[in-house]
Amino acid sequence: MKNHWSVNTSELEKDPESLAIWKLEQWVNWGIGSTKASRSDLIKYWDRLDLDEWKKKALSLALF
Numbered sequence: 840m841k842n843h844w845s846v847n848t849s850e851l852e853k854d855p856e857s858l859a860i861w862k863l864e865q866w867v868n869w870g871i872g873s874t875k876a877s878r879s880d881l882i883k884y885w886d887r888l889d890l891d892e893w894k895k896k897a898l899s900l901a902l903f
Contacts, residue, residue: 860884867894878902 851858859880865871867881867890881888881902890898 856884860887864888864890867891867898 846861848858851861862872863876863880863884866876867888881898885902888895
């Protein structure tokens with residue numbers, strides 16, 4: 840994961856669930872990260888992800 844200028848990732852690392860959600864949001868919205876997002880994690884945190892509306896609709900077609 841690349842460094843993000845507006846987020847203190849060392850604070851996020853204290854809460855693994857918040858870190859996972861943040862990484863998924865960065866991956867989907869901005870393409871940040873070198874690994875693919877886990878399908879199971881996307882489904883697990885789907886209701887809590889803050890995603891671009893159109894990207895969320897498109898991704899939901901692939902997931903469900």
